[in-house]
Amino acid sequence: MADSNFMPGCLTGVKVLDCTQFEAGTSCTQVLAWLGADVAKIENPATGDPGRRVGTNKPHQDDPYFLNYNSNKRSVCINLKEPRGLQIVKDMAAKADVFMENFAPGAIERLGLGYDVLSKINPRIIYGQVKGFGVGSPFEKNLAFDMIAQAAGGTMSITGEPNGPPLKPGPTLGDTGTGMLMCISILASLYKARDTGKGVRLNVGMQDAMLHYIRNSLAVTHKTQKPAPRAGAGSISGGNPPCNIFPCKPGGPNDYVYIYTSRANPEHWTRLCEVIGRKDLLTDPKFSTREARVENEAALEEIIAQWSRQHDKYEAMKLVGAAGIPAGALRDTHELVNDPDFEQRRVFQRIEHPNVGPFKALTFPVSFDGQKATIKPAPVLGADTNQTLADWLGYAPDRLAALTAEKIIGPAMKA
Amino acid sequence: MADSNFMPGCLTGVKVLDCTQFEAGTSCTQVLAWLGADVAKIENPATGDPGRRVGTNKPHQDDPYFLNYNSNKRSVCINLKEPRGLQIVKDMAAKADVFMENFAPGAIERLGLGYDVLSKINPRIIYGQVKGFGVGSPFEKNLAFDMIAQAAGGTMSITGEPNGPPLKPGPTLGDTGTGMLMCISILASLYKARDTGKGVRLNVGMQDAMLHYIRNSLAVTHKTQKPAPRAGAGSISGGNPPCNIFPCKPGGPNDYVYIYTSRANPEHWTRLCEVIGRKDLLTDPKFSTREARVENEAALEEIIAQWSRQHDKYEAMKLVGAAGIPAGALRDTHELVNDPDFEQRRVFQRIEHPNVGPFKALTFPVSFDGQKATIKPAPVLGADTNQTLADWLGYAPDRLAALTAEKIIGPAMKA
Numbered sequence: 112m113a114d115s116n117f118m119p120g121c122l123t124g125v126k127v128l129d130c131t132q133f134e135a136g137t138s139c140t141q142v143l144a145w146l147g148a149d150v151a152k153i154e155n156p157a158t159g160d161p162g163r164r165v166g167t168n169k170p171h172q173d174d175p176y177f178l179n180y181n182s183n184k185r186s187v188c189i190n191l192k193e194p195r196g197l198q199i200v201k202d203m204a205a206k207a208d209v210f211m212e213n214f215a216p217g218a219i220e221r222l223g224l225g226y227d228v229l230s231k232i233n234p235r236i237i238y239g240q241v242k243g244f245g246v247g248s249p250f251e252k253n254l255a256f257d258m259i260a261q262a263a264g265g266t267m268s269i270t271g272e273p274n275g276p277p278l279k280p281g282p283t284l285g286d287t288g289t290g291m292l293m294c295i296s297i298l299a300s301l302y303k304a305r306d307t308g309k310g311v312r313l314n315v316g317m318q319d320a321m322l323h324y325i326r327n328s329l330a331v332t333h334k335t336q337k338p339a340p341r342a343g344a345g346s347i348s349g350g351n352p353p354c355n356i357f358p359c360k361p362g363g364p365n366d367y368v369y370i371y372t373s374r375a376n377p378e379h380w381t382r383l384c385e386v387i388g389r390k391d392l393l394t395d396p397k398f399s400t401r402e403a404r405v406e407n408e409a410a411l412e413e414i415i416a417q418w419s420r421q422h423d424k425y426e427a428m429k430l431v432g433a434a435g436i437p438a439g440a441l442r443d444t445h446e447l448v449n450d451p452d453f454e455q456r457r458v459f460q461r462i463e464h465p466n467v468g469p470f471k472a473l474t475f476p477v478s479f480d481g482q483k484a485t486i487k488p489a490p491v492l493g494a495d496t497n498q499t500l501a502d503w504l505g506y507a508p509d510r511l512a513a514l515t516a517e518k519i520i521g522p523a524m525k526a
Numbered sequence: 527m528a529d530s531n532f533m534p535g536c537l538t539g540v541k542v543l544d545c546t547q548f549e550a551g552t553s554c555t556q557v558l559a560w561l562g563a564d565v566a567k568i569e570n571p572a573t574g575d576p577g578r579r580v581g582t583n584k585p586h587q588d589d590p591y592f593l594n595y596n597s598n599k600r601s602v603c604i605n606l607k608e609p610r611g612l613q614i615v616k617d618m619a620a621k622a623d624v625f626m627e628n629f630a631p632g633a634i635e636r637l638g639l640g641y642d643v644l645s646k647i648n649p650r651i652i653y654g655q656v657k658g659f660g661v662g663s664p665f666e667k668n669l670a671f672d673m674i675a676q677a678a679g680g681t682m683s684i685t686g687e688p689n690g691p692p693l694k695p696g697p698t699l700g701d702t703g704t705g706m707l708m709c710i711s712i713l714a715s716l717y718k719a720r721d722t723g724k725g726v727r728l729n730v731g732m733q734d735a736m737l738h739y740i741r742n743s744l745a746v747t748h749k750t751q752k753p754a755p756r757a758g759a760g761s762i763s764g765g766n767p768p769c770n771i772f773p774c775k776p777g778g779p780n781d782y783v784y785i786y787t788s789r790a791n792p793e794h795w796t797r798l799c800e801v802i803g804r805k806d807l808l809t810d811p812k813f814s815t816r817e818a819r820v821e822n823e824a825a826l827e828e829i830i831a832q833w834s835r836q837h838d839k840y841e842a843m844k845l846v847g848a849a850g851i852p853a854g855a856l857r858d859t860h861e862l863v864n865d866p867d868f869e870q871r872r873v874f875q876r877i878e879h880p881n882v883g884p885f886k887a888l889t890f891p892v893s894f895d896g897q898k899a900t901i902k903p904a905p906v907l908g909a910d911t912n913q914t915l916a917d918w919l920g921y922a923p924d925r926l927a928a929l930t931a932e933k934i935i936g937p938a939m940k941a
Binding site: 119120121122123133134142146147161164165166174175176178179180243245246247248249250253254255256258259260261262263264265266267268269270271272275276277278279280281282283284287288291292293294295296298299300301302303305311312313314315316318319320321322323324325326327328329330331332333334336337338339341342343344345346347348350354356364365367368369371373374375428432433435436437438439440441442443444445446447448452453455456458470471473475476477478479480481 | 561562579580591595687697698713714726730735740743749765789855856867
């Protein structure tokens, strides 16, 4: 009963003045848009968000990178180097519930849109900032991108083979992981502001945000007083084999199944021995206790691999999972994008983008009464300039035409 | 100006009935608690959340794992196998704004606390569920833990060396990453419920949530129609070297600096050549253009490594970062836990836990008007049973004593 027009509408009436670019900020405001806010993305008329050009050489086609973080927003082109352009943004700030930015340190203040300025114009504004490093950090003025945050925030140090170099986790946790914590803070502040009518300045360093996602490894350090190790595909906390990937047919680079027997659920191990037809292990002193399995982990993993190699990964997941043991086929992005399951459940939605064409876009994965937010394609640069200024500030067509002719706003809204 | 008693207080007055365990659910309700909600964690009187026992053999001491996800909550022990115990939880649901659970599929319904039941008792309840797989997925009934979600949700397939096996990202993105998306959904629903007075059933699959964090890799697949590759410490999107870790003095397992020159900011490359004393590279045809640097990436990385090996990672970060180039020392968890910077900024806070002793706890990394939420230690099992039932349901001392004597509630609140 998927409703192909469903919108959660939680934030209907909430106006977001969006000065974000790339990913850490845009991922945050995109979620607000999915949840129903009116998100007006302010872009410079010449090139817009540099994220539009990441990874592409096609000057008139937005990169999928941009599409992924800017669905359901409006694009408003305003020349901020013109005092009259800047004033328009300030007038929008007066109407906004939320302001969000992730420019380089100090840039928004130099532009004249710092918290001190905007909170005077609008004392109830919720003003969000994502930076590489937190306020007061020795690196406060440093630039950062996702990988810098992941290096400085510890996530790389715990990713890799036990005897290999640190590696970058594939997910862009430095960006989107931080953006989600800012989104939480904005929503909680919106809730509060309904009672108090007061705004707040929210600030997060991407480095600090990484710690939030590695607390199990921080717990290891608490216990050992050493750096948490790298654990390959296993668990950093360790201590309860099997907990790893096991090779499957036909042996491709991502043909593995993850199998995990939890310490908190000893029956996982019993069931696993049954599934792989090795109930003898239950009484084998080399494997009958958790301590013995830790001791003989390599031998145990080889026994399980002997079984897993006889199955493809989906079959292995089905057999192990159906027996009530946590198991997961290791899926690559091509398999995920092409699995009809995600489309049926509207996790992926096929959209037609004005200048990119057909695109499988990802929506917010949480369902609201069984329904997921409908994707509206990321806006073409400046497509919503006139309509937004009419909606937010009541500008009449002749005023918009004059501002466009003077290159204060633009490019003009597409017909 | 750090205020050692600061609380954001955004959710003052919001009651959360917390039936979560382990991490995916607990990380969500902990953030709600940091933001000011009254979070009553319902635990079975015998052992409580199995997360208390993860990784520890000490029966009367909670593991740091538990402490990390349950700060600022209350622990309420109720025997749910007793009809009268179950009724108490239903009475609490009538008073709650939010209900949250992450049991195995079907368990909460079997327990008699499904959405159908609780929404009749309290039509304005916001009912949140985290499961391994989304509703309608072929794996909907399967168990999952963090690593299963990371295998099935694609994050492992993009983590590892280009020619090596897939690896698990160190961060527990499957758990906390999913918990944060649920937290966002709860907060947005709370905002809406103030107008509508209506509740909602929120549900997220951990597998689906992983896609939210790998959108750049999905974009690679959109462009290549192939699985996104593994990229070691580099960037999956690629295309703009240098973008990697470089070895530093004294050569330990985490002695590296990350250096990145962004395609969107060509001056990063110019500045880097200056910092490493190699302005000759700017005119060297092997390195003068982006395309040439892609072609000669290995040679370029060796040139930068020759420079980085002469410095320790902090010095390297300082020199490169101060020149306006994104750079990050690669830090391990021991360095992070012991860096006084984080304590000064109250990212880490020293607390004294009743049965664990001194503990450096991590707070929510976002600052509110420059201040961060103060940690209250995770509760001892059942420590708040009586007080919470008095606060939420108005139970008098004699009623509490009788229920305790009959083992419907308990253990008794510690003096």
